[in-house]
Amino acid sequence: MTTPPVSDRCTQRLRHHMARQNLPSFRQLAQQAGVSPATIRQLRAGQAARCRGETLAKIAIALDLTVDQLLTECSELPLTRPTPAPAPMDPSDALHILEPWLLQWPTVVAAVTKNPDLPASKIIPLVKPLERLLDHWQVKAIAPIGSEQPYDPTIHELMDGTATPGAIVRIRYAGYYHGEALLYRAKVSPVAIGSAQG
Template sequence: MPDDDLTQKLQNLMQCVGISSFKSLSAAAGVSERQILQLRRGKLKQMRVEVLLKLAKVLQLSLSELAANFSDASSDYQVLNLTVDTRNLTQSINTGIDLVQENTNLKGEYERIVLMLQQQQELLQQEFQESGLEILESLLLFWPTAAQKARENPQLEAVKILPLVEKPLDQLLQAWGVEAIASVGSEIPYNPQLHELLAGVAQPGEIVKVCYIGYRKGEKLLHRAKVNRL
């Protein structure tokens, strides 16, 4: 297609969008007048896709419409489409690679956190067991011997070996912050929040007797004390 025809066609398109000169078109699209001259000469194959996209946007055309208007041969249009498709394909591949890499990084971070939590759990469990064994050390060392002596001598007073159990148990509960609710045999005002009646009915404040001890940890109730009416 002659240059004059392409120039006239470009001027017609410019007039439709209110652009009066090639200099104004250059400023509006952010491209050089030399690049506009290439378009007027139908040399699309020598122009960058980015430049064509800017011109098409200002002229309110799609890229394919711009190519159809200023290509002097169908091969130019095909080359342009191939260039755009290749560019889009490259961008898609790069985006896919970035997503795969990001997913790989996230998976690695997740596995690292899971492993760290498992290690911390094992460490806490080990520390818990060691502290419990330390508190119960005297019971573990002396209780089997005391129990065997009690079996060998039925007349041995059981009260003498009670401290072997009571002291380490009290130490363990104290270390864990567990508090006993009253003591066995004590007579206390009935509190349905802390006490459980073994039989019958009692009113709050009525004196009851503790049969089985209860426990709480801070504000949390672990076990109600089991009580009976007097």
């Protein structure tokens, strides 16, 4: 039995994963991952090992795969040949990389929700794989943006004004737990007594 060419095998496997993510074309895969069409052509040709790690990670997230899976399925090397696997990323290292997104993204989503005409609304679906990854890692927000809670200095950080423990504050930037451990305190502002009652 003849083995199909590398490009046919890689293209077929990419199409399979794209179908699972409702991506009907390679152009849409490139847009979803935020990479160039030339990069997708490189994958289809079995040259995944020549792509930058950051680029492979974007495509892997778009396809809900690991980078190792993507390398295995889009490599010109025989699948039976052992290839050195990169050391697994420690969750704390990955969370450090994601820190700017963790702190800023919920605020962006809240702004877009209030004004759906903002062009940014188009990018919200693009981060669903990242949200699944955080859920898999048991990373949970302390509270939704804009919600009000009794002030607890152990999980809240005041951005302005003063508040005594138990006073009502509004969540302005998300804080996070990793399982039971606190990762980042939520940034909050005091709620005026009149507005809290109203």
